Amino acid sequence: MKVAINGFGTIGKRIADAVSKQPDMEVIGVSKTRPNYEALVAIEKGYKLYVPKDKIKKFEEHGFEVRGSIEELINIADIVIDATPAGVGAKNKNLYIKFNKPAIFQGGEKSKVADISFNAMCNYEKAIGKRYVRVVSCNTTGLLRIISILEKAFGVKRVFATIIRRGADPKEIKKGPINAIVLDPPHIPSHHALDVQSVLPHIPISTVALAVPTTLMHIHVVRIELSKEVNEKDIVDILEKSPRILLVEAEKYGVKSTAELIEWARDLGRSRYDIPELIVWMDTISVTDGKIVTLIQGVHQESIVIPDNIDAIRAILKIATRAIDSMRITDESLGLKRWW
């Protein structure tokens, strides 16, 4: 299947690399709007470069070989992944309609941009054959993974989560609090609760979000009231055999922070030190009153949604009809934790 990547920034470049590793799809081209260092990376990796028609000349003056306009890229694709900045995806939708192409949007877009908001572990089957699918954002993906696993195993009655967001991504030099904790937003709930409900509408959930001056990962303090009584071992057992979850022992291996986690990913030689798995600190799993599970989890904001984008392609194009069939191929190809 021919995949066009519209937007080659933080998410787009990772999706391009991930698509390249799949046996059943290929990247036919990527788009850039500025002839910057990421455009150089695209060329270096062998991706064909497509740019806005009015910028072809500018790119060529910068020495880039341009294969054509973004319209031409979309025209030859079986599917488009829109990884443009938040809000731009909605504007691009007309283009995808015009060329009659299915498209995947990112979580920065409003949920109404698509027929369905998507997370592979929650609602893969509902996305099969859909035209427009929105892969929810990084924080929502992290929440959905933990909630869906615990819901299937024990039933979930209520969720409360505090999200401590990284203030900016590593490459962003104009964003983020310098010396502050920012109430982001200064009201409760944050949009994440509604975003979780865009995928799991029946879950009662409230979320609080704060931004802090760090770039590496988000941290969630999650408190989930279950329907059944459990103990800590029940939770560990179920998470150990779940896809896209990595249990980390903080005390045993000295991994008590996002910085040490990322150092570990760098040492392992992971591309861009990405951690698409949801990190759950085993030491923090705590059960009170029999049914209330509290834990701390880590979300690598740049990479956690990449596997779900790949699965969304297979759902839309009906390449795999069961979530598990797509997820196995995705996770094996990307070198994620083995769970099957």
Place this chain on the structure above:
Amino acid sequence: MKVAINGFGTIGKRIADAVSKQPDMEVIGVSKTRPNYEALVAIEKGYKLYVPKDKIKKFEEHGFEVRGSIEELINIADIVIDATPAGVGAKNKNLYIKFNKPAIFQGGEKSKVADISFNAMCNYEKAIGKRYVRVVSCNTTGLLRIISILEKAFGVKRVFATIIRRGADPKEIKKGPINAIVLDPPHIPSHHALDVQSVLPHIPISTVALAVPTTLMHIHVVRIELSKEVNEKDIVDILEKSPRILLVEAEKYGVKSTAELIEWARDLGRSRYDIPELIVWMDTISVTDGKIVTLIQGVHQESIVIPDNIDAIRAILKIATRAIDSMRITDESLGLKRWW
């Protein structure tokens, strides 16, 4: 009443200034162990300097006028406030016993160092005439203020709080995460829950704590299950007339972060930009299921315990027999929000 301040660091220097402003007590001297810039500040402000016997010469070589040894300071005091680093207070206790002086310890010490762990709004009366009193730490003080107010008004069934700690104080140059969120500790509950129970033993509480790279204030996400049904206005009404709580409107006045709060305190000309009041963001007060209150509060780690130290002096020396009588004098003299 003659007050000796043992330790003139972050807390000690603020207590000295606060004692100086009270009508019923005076600072008879402060102690320092190193002849640094804070010792200069003590001299500049007119505090008499006492130092360890074996360091008198060193201080004098640095040009400081030393009034005597720390033992001599303690000997002439009616009461000692120990504001030495965590753990040192417990070692100093023998000295206070030797000279038969009542003493106040800070929250860095273990609760067993004292006869009672103290917060003026929670248990002033129980500290009256006690010999050794421990004023709990900044985060615990913030939690106790909100819990005690809501308990008196509506009854508290259960508390869950996530504490996002500043990684270091402004003057600390060797501490704190640089680019990380640290699970501090990497297990649940953190010690804060136990510390709250050292003052309010009947409150079921769990806490989670994380450290982040900022110096200005701590942030708490507090979730309290009440015994009675309430709405948001009930909570605002009770907090508005409570001592040592400042309600802040985030959206209305553009105060959505710790940085903007501190800027406001600087603009007001507050000494050292201190905010001894507990900050509660009014916009975040949220009631779900009738009885669960969620809100975000801010704790200025350097100053929130100062009023409680002053009140602890009055309780120990029986200067005031009711909390409210001491708190009014303290808060008026320190220029805190008016609530009486």
